[in-house]
Amino acid sequence: MPIVTSLLDIDWYKLTMAQFVFHRYPDVPVIYGLTNRTVKVRLAETVLLADLRDELEAVQRLTFRADELAFLAAFRRADGTPLYGEDFLGHLASLRLSQFSLSSGPDGQIDLRFVGPWAEAIFWETIALSIVNELYYRQTAPDRDAAYREGEVRLAAKIERLQRYPEVRITEFGTRRRFSKEWQTRVAATLANQLPTQLTGTSNALLAMTLGLPPRGTMAHELFMVLAAVSGAGPESLRASHGRVLTEWYQEYGDELSVALTDTFGSEFFFHDFTAEPARAWRGLRHDSGDPAAFGATALAFYAGHGIDSRKKQLLFSDGLDVETIVSLWERFHGSFQLGFGWGTNLTNDLGYAPLSLVVKVVEAAGRGTVKLSDNPAKAQGSPADIARYAQAFGHRRGAYRETTY
């Protein structure tokens, strides 16, 4: 039985981004690639490529079902208009997922790439991640029920700890790294019932539908990365592409989904580029790499510098959270921001087995390599030459980047 049996079994931000892409850049040819950052795990020696191929082919046979489209069609913006336009829903209705190429590399890793026009290839990311994860843990943890028992104990401890902080708000963000689809479902439902006022929703669109939870998500690095790649190679074009994402995103969704991801080319550049007008208009910021406490302090100073009351702004942490990090960030910043915590790996894959740090990232757009710098050099991505060029383009504004960091 296939792992992914619904095209809605993806993160919500894939849908919000897909509509943005569908309206503006549907035909940009892109390539997404799988990277295993946990290099010591030779993934291709654990996951059978034939199994992975079967799973991916099963996904290629899926289409959005009528009830799934009806679910999406029911979302409204604050002004009452549909969140998803009829044009986009029509695109989804006829969508079949694009091609992939699969092989094992000499390093023992899986070489998995998705090629296609952006408005189609965009849907693979979290699907591929959750499939590879589940196949890996089937091999690594063959006694599923024993793993679930350990997971239940650990989940109960998390819940108990968070019940002591009733103002802490968390969002289930664990699709991509989930131990299994079943386990993510059970975790999300348990949080909904055990932390009903604290769980603000789930990133998984299918779980939002089946559990009656708000779906959560806005944007990811790929928007900045693709627009930078297609903007031209010069530093001015690269820098301008960042603001273009912010401007066009706000044009697409207005206030609705205005939580900006801050670290694609480093948060220092972000805070330079995110000027007073968007700072005032946007609902808030998402932190996804680097020291979260330092980021919070910077964001606080940033809003204060613009004379903006940060207590009305959202600050969403989503990088490598565990319960103690959540509690400590909440204690530090709860008087300063509307805090949110997008809790992923440690929430849906904490059953006694080491998690894998897998990502599926856009690696090429319109024939050019893409780049992510991030606030954590370990999360940087791109060819060394491209990284150097981007670091210079984005860092020179304030002299913060040194090529050798990457």
Place this chain on the structure above:
Amino acid sequence: MPIVTSLLDIDWYKLTMAQFVFHRYPDVPVIYGLTNRTVKVRLAETVLLADLRDELEAVQRLTFRADELAFLAAFRRADGTPLYGEDFLGHLASLRLSQFSLSSGPDGQIDLRFVGPWAEAIFWETIALSIVNELYYRQTAPDRDAAYREGEVRLAAKIERLQRYPEVRITEFGTRRRFSKEWQTRVAATLANQLPTQLTGTSNALLAMTLGLPPRGTMAHELFMVLAAVSGAGPESLRASHGRVLTEWYQEYGDELSVALTDTFGSEFFFHDFTAEPARAWRGLRHDSGDPAAFGATALAFYAGHGIDSRKKQLLFSDGLDVETIVSLWERFHGSFQLGFGWGTNLTNDLGYAPLSLVVKVVEAAGRGTVKLSDNPAKAQGSPADIARYAQAFGHRRGAYRETTY
């Protein structure tokens, strides 16, 4: 968006019975009818018939999906052979649900009937019940989130109480009376995580699939009712039909699903008809009406009378359970049987709104009215003349039934 979006969103016993029917009585023309035993609720004045029609028509458009059939195909009997044969899975693959007729009666109730060959019409029962329930509670409890909050508090109290009885085993049996599909999903997942060793599974086939829980269920009254109706009108034929169900069920599934429902024509007749051989062979009994403690005492005496160790037999209670009844029955019988508790209405519809006692029962088979006597006169079903005839046929064996009881 439709309430039921999968043909697997049914109770497991519909599938186990459907295969039995498919192999033996596929073309018996049957009619199922909805009955609201909570007569003070004028259902047709709360539920909009147009909404109900839309929901039922949406179900008629459903087919079993490939992943759902693969899920079913994976179940094995103890001897390694498939639980569901290829012939039956082929039947499911081409299945479309049969016709229905819908109107409102002069009593303010909904007149809903399903007509078709038994092997097709059998699938409507729990689907219709869960749809009518959810439509009713949408009207009655328009603030869904507030209802869920109350439900969460009540569920937490149940869990806390049962955690103090770690040997108590429960099964989620709440599909038919669920407040909503979402709520049942959340309850089942929460129990899976909070009472991991105590939850033995769910009756809902879809939740079994999505949550990774064992699906549970065997047989219902309809087997006895239809076989009695088609057996002929005389008392000997009626009485013989009861044993025929038991014999043929055991032929179909062997030990696998050998938990007998005991109350269709009264448990007194059951214990008369269930002789030493089946008593020895079958795994156990299910109680579904009448005083459960008295039933347990009778079952104990019954097994003792046959020289059978009742501690090796299952006794499953499934009638109107709440947590205190479960605890009290467990305290009384846990040394005497392998106890199970099929927990329905009070588990999935305890959110501060009075539950509805709705049933969908087979009312006609091969042109003859069907009859259920039960151990609770309020649960009896059939025309007065038919009930009298059945009561005489089944009661005269020991003189226990009086027509006036019904």
